[in-house]
Amino acid sequence: MAAGKGASSTPTELLVSLGRNQSTKTLLKVIILALIAAAAVASRLFSVIRFESIIHEFDPWFNFRATKYLVANGFYQFWDWFDDRTWHPLGRVTGGTLYPGLMVTSGVIYHLLRFLTVPVDIRNICVLLAPAFSGLTAYAAYLLTNEMTTSSSAGLLAAAFMGITPGYISRSVAGSYDNEAIAIFLLVFTFFLWIKALKLGSVLWGALCALFYGYMVASWGGYAFITCLVPLHAFVLICMGRFSMRLYVAYTTWYALGTLASMQIPFVGFLPVRTSEHMPALGIFGFLQLVAFLEYVRSAIPSRQFQTFLYVGLGGIFGVGLLGLVGLTAGGYIAPWSGRFYSLWDTGYAKIHIPIIASVSEHQPTAWPAFFFDLNMLIWLFPAGVYMCFQRLEDEHVFIIVYALFGSYFAGVMVRLMLTLTPVVCVAAAIAASQLLDAYLQYKSPEIVESKEEESADGTPKKASKQGSLRSTSQPVVGIYNVLSKAFIAGAMTLFLLIFVQHCTWVTSNAYSSPSVVLASRMPDGSQHIIDDYREAYQWLRQNTKEDAKIMSWWDYGYQIGGMADRPTLVDNNTWNNTHIATVGKAMSSREEVAYPIMRQHEVDYVLVVFGGLLGYSGDDINKFLWMVRIAEGIWPDEVKERDFFTPRGEYKVDAEASETMKNSLMYKMSYHNYASLFPPGQAQDRVRGARLPDQSPILNSLEEAYTSENWIIRIYKVKDLDNVGRDHAAAASFERGHKKKKAIKKRGPRVLRVE
Amino acid sequence: MAPKKPATAAGPASSSATSTSTSSTRQLDKIALNIVQHYQKTTPQRTKLLDTFMAFLVIVGGIQFAYCVLAGNYPFNAFLSGFSATVGQFVLTASLRIQTTEANKSEFPSVSPERSFV
Numbered sequence: 001m002a003a004g005k006g007a008s009s010t011p012t013e014l015l016v017s018l019g020r021n022q023s024t025k026t027l028l029k030v031i032i033l034a035l036i037a038a039a040a041v042a043s044r045l046f047s048v049i050r051f052e053s054i055i056h057e058f059d060p061w062f063n064f065r066a067t068k069y070l071v072a073n074g075f076y077q078f079w080d081w082f083d084d085r086t087w088h089p090l091g092r093v094t095g096g097t098l099y100p101g102l103m104v105t106s107g108v109i110y111h112l113l114r115f116l117t118v119p120v121d122i123r124n125i126c127v128l129l130a131p132a133f134s135g136l137t138a139y140a141a142y143l144l145t146n147e148m149t150t151s152s153s154a155g156l157l158a159a160a161f162m163g164i165t166p167g168y169i170s171r172s173v174a175g176s177y178d179n180e181a182i183a184i185f186l187l188v189f190t191f192f193l194w195i196k197a198l199k200l201g202s203v204l205w206g207a208l209c210a211l212f213y214g215y216m217v218a219s220w221g222g223y224a225f226i227t228c229l230v231p232l233h234a235f236v237l238i239c240m241g242r243f244s245m246r247l248y249v250a251y252t253t254w255y256a257l258g259t260l261a262s263m264q265i266p267f268v269g270f271l272p273v274r275t276s277e278h279m280p281a282l283g284i285f286g287f288l289q290l291v292a293f294l295e296y297v298r299s300a301i302p303s304r305q306f307q308t309f310l311y312v313g314l315g316g317i318f319g320v321g322l323l324g325l326v327g328l329t330a331g332g333y334i335a336p337w338s339g340r341f342y343s344l345w346d347t348g349y350a351k352i353h354i355p356i357i358a359s360v361s362e363h364q365p366t367a368w369p370a371f372f373f374d375l376n377m378l379i380w381l382f383p384a385g386v387y388m389c390f391q392r393l394e395d396e397h398v399f400i401i402v403y404a405l406f407g408s409y410f411a412g413v414m415v416r417l418m419l420t421l422t423p424v425v426c427v428a429a430a431i432a433a434s435q436l437l438d439a440y441l442q443y444k445s446p447e448i449v450e451s452k453e454e455e456s457a458d459g460t461p462k463k464a465s466k467q468g469s470l471r472s473t474s475q476p477v478v479g480i481y482n483v484l485s486k487a488f489i490a491g492a493m494t495l496f497l498l499i500f501v502q503h504c505t506w507v508t509s510n511a512y513s514s515p516s517v518v519l520a521s522r523m524p525d526g527s528q529h530i531i532d533d534y535r536e537a538y539q540w541l542r543q544n545t546k547e548d549a550k551i552m553s554w555w556d557y558g559y560q561i562g563g564m565a566d567r568p569t570l571v572d573n574n575t576w577n578n579t580h581i582a583t584v585g586k587a588m589s590s591r592e593e594v595a596y597p598i599m600r601q602h603e604v605d606y607v608l609v610v611f612g613g614l615l616g617y618s619g620d621d622i623n624k625f626l627w628m629v630r631i632a633e634g635i636w637p638d639e640v641k642e643r644d645f646f647t648p649r650g651e652y653k654v655d656a657e658a659s660e661t662m663k664n665s666l667m668y669k670m671s672y673h674n675y676a677s678l679f680p681p682g683q684a685q686d687r688v689r690g691a692r693l694p695d696q697s698p699i700l701n702s703l704e705e706a707y708t709s710e711n712w713i714i715r716i717y718k719v720k721d722l723d724n725v726g727r728d729h730a731a732a733a734s735f736e737r738g739h740k741k742k743k744a745i746k747k748r749g750p751r752v753l754r755v756e
Numbered sequence: 757m758a759p760k761k762p763a764t765a766a767g768p769a770s771s772s773a774t775s776t777s778t779s780s781t782r783q784l785d786k787i788a789l790n791i792v793q794h795y796q797k798t799t800p801q802r803t804k805l806l807d808t809f810m811a812f813l814v815i816v817g818g819i820q821f822a823y824c825v826l827a828g829n830y831p832f833n834a835f836l837s838g839f840s841a842t843v844g845q846f847v848l849t850a851s852l853r854i855q856t857t858e859a860n861k862s863e864f865p866s867v868s869p870e871r872s873f874v
């Protein structure tokens with residue numbers, strides 16, 4: 001643009017005429033979209049370049065393991081997969097309790113590439129799946145925005161925003177092989193198809209929408225968002241008096257086919273007809289039949305008669321329907337709203353009733369700065385975009401408004417639901433930004449408008465009075481059509497956009513590109529130092545323990561142990577059995593004498609704890625310990641009490657002032673076992689909690705240290721077998737110690753362990 | 757055709773409006789009669805064919821539902837698939853009927869009335 005301005009008129013005209021050409025425009029759009037997709041992929045590759053091609057975090061490790069199983073054993077084996085290497089004694093019906101969309105997608109890509117004779121490792125497909133789909137998401141955002149506005153720049157802006165906004169990158173960097181990786185694309189694309197179906201009233205588009213809805217159901221539990229948003233949109237439209245036959249066709253096609261599709265997933269099964277979350281969709285489906293029938297009747301009879309008919313018919317049917325729903329819910333045929341949904345309405349609900357949900361950090365309410373951190377300038381363009389939607393207020397704009405309302409609410413309640421808000425923010429912000437740019441970037445046409453206006457104004461008697469004054473006063477220096485103001489606004493917008501790009505890159509690079517399996521730190525000379533304790537310890541487990549050695553750890557690490565160490569675990573991130581998790585929590589938070597029988601009963605061979613005290617790694621088990629206590633207390637309120645873990649003054653301490661219960665708990669002992677020996681006397685320090693520890697490390701009797709990683713992040717203990725001569729472990733251990741140091745320990749041994 | 761119908765039905769409606777609430781059942785009868793008359797007058801023969809099919813679906817679905825209520829939902833899979841097949845078929849046929857109806861021509865400009873019969 002700037003080059004065109006500066007050059008002589010012929011190249012400018014050439015450029016303008018080229019820009020007006022339809023095929024050139026299409027070509028440009030394709031190129032721009034391809035570039036956006038490339039940028040979206042590229043900005044997600046920080047972690048691969050800095051570290052390596054590795055699966056991140058926790059859940060992706062399970063998905064990766066499941067994908068490997070699918071690729072190795074085929075689809076039907078995968079469908080019927082019973083996994084006896086997790087949730088030891090119980091096992092898990094994995095094939096029926098997961099969303100298979102992600103694994104099947106990567107499996108299909110893998111076989112396709114193999115078929116094309118591209119030799120590729122399944123791990124690399126898994127690592128790069130999320131970035132690849134983010135390119136598609138950008139395209140879907142382009143399509144969705146194009147349905148909202150006639151300005152083609154809005155769609156391109158939305159695609160660019162969607163491609164690089166950190167709110168979406170947070171869940172789709174390379175290696176973050178989670179359901180959200182493909183689900184956000186499906187979410188946006190399903191919404192696009194829904195808008196398309198609604199606009200055209202087409203069965204074909206409705207069926208496509210149902211198809212992608214089915215894919216979405218197969219991929220992510222967040223499909224309930226679509227299940228609730230589409231009926232809500234339909235309901236709002238009906239309430240606005242905008243019922244049309246197009247709405248009927250689109251909605252009923254979507255519902256009839258989409259529900260059938262969703263019930264094909266074993267994990268979902270009968271839920272669409274059995275649970276309250278899905279009832280709005282069913283209710284609106286029935287309601288639409290009624291409204292469509294009424295519409296027909298209205299065209300058939302005079303309005304007076306219609307009114308009577310309406311009161312009698314509608315009132316009766318509504319009453320019967322409501323009674324039926326209440327009756328079915330009371331009778332137990334329809335499950336009431338599940339706990340996870342209550343926690344969306346009442347943010348304190350989960351903390352009281354379901355500690356296992358509240359203990360996950362991404363289920364916490366969102367802090368205000370997070371909105372700006374994840375969306376930057378989009379967050380203030382967002383309301384402006386929604387306002388634009390109010391101005392036009394076609395059916396599709398109502399959708400954006402409804403989506404914006406609900407998305408904002410849910411994003412405020414739960415951190416992870418920022419993800420569902422991001423698409424609508426991008427679309428609305430793009431509408432607002434393109435409105436601004438379209439108005440202010442036009443170089444020529446406003447001048448024509450201006451001169452026309454002046455002419456029309458000059459036609460009025462004002463002309464006479466103006467003639468006498470100077471020419472310069474008649475033309476305002478500052479005004480909307482002035483070049484200066486145009487340049488100012490366009491420049492400001494450009495600046496904002498540039499800052500946005502810079503912010504996104506910075507956030508992605510610093511906050512979202514850490515694999516969290518591998519930690520990075522800086523050496524004093526500025527060079528990067530990789531802390532690789534997790535993989536070191538898992539590798540140790542893989543090489544030095546029996547194939548079926550059961551590992552007990554807190555549930556966070558279950559998937560990683562299964563994926564990286566390939567050993568059976570007691571509990572993992574699937575968290576389907578609260579009691580089993582509470583059992584592990586009880587073992588961790590009890591005295592050794594209580595914990596040992598629990599571990600024997602569950603055939604535990606090794607216990608794994610994460611300890612960050614040496615390195616200052618704050619996500620360790622001592623910091624998660626209170627959740628273990630709370631979850632255990634939920635099942636055994638008499639045996640585990642949260643209060644006992646605090647000092648009399650109510651502080652959570654790990655140093656010499658820690659409560660007796662705390663000091664005797666298995667978790668405390670395992671974390672600090674032998675820790676003081678690292679330091680000179682009197683200087684043992686926990687760098688996470690900033691506490692000075694007593695010189696004497698806690699004594700473990702029923703466990704022995706098997707392995708501690710380089711930076712002490714992971715400590716693995718072996719559960720001792722029963723004593724050969726039938727003593728309990730405390731006696732045996734004190735006898736052992738008595739051999740070496742006679743008096744000192746013998747006096748202490750009973751005092752530490754026998755005091756009740 | 758829609759404006760023609762109310763004009764003919766306006767006569768009886770205004771006369772019945774004077775009667776008291778006791779004759780509300782009679783009024784409802786009249787409404788039903790009007791609807792039937794309107795239907796028979798304005799519906800093309802071919803659309804009536806579609807309507808017969810839809811009525812058939814309603815009856816089949818009704819029988820299945822009645823069976824579920826009376827005899828229990830034991831093969832729940834079977835009931836669900838049968839019932840949702842009828843409901844789905846019903847709404848899809850209804851969509852087709854809506855799209856091909858002459859009165860909705862403005863909303864579906866690209867759909868030919870012959871779509872269902874090709």
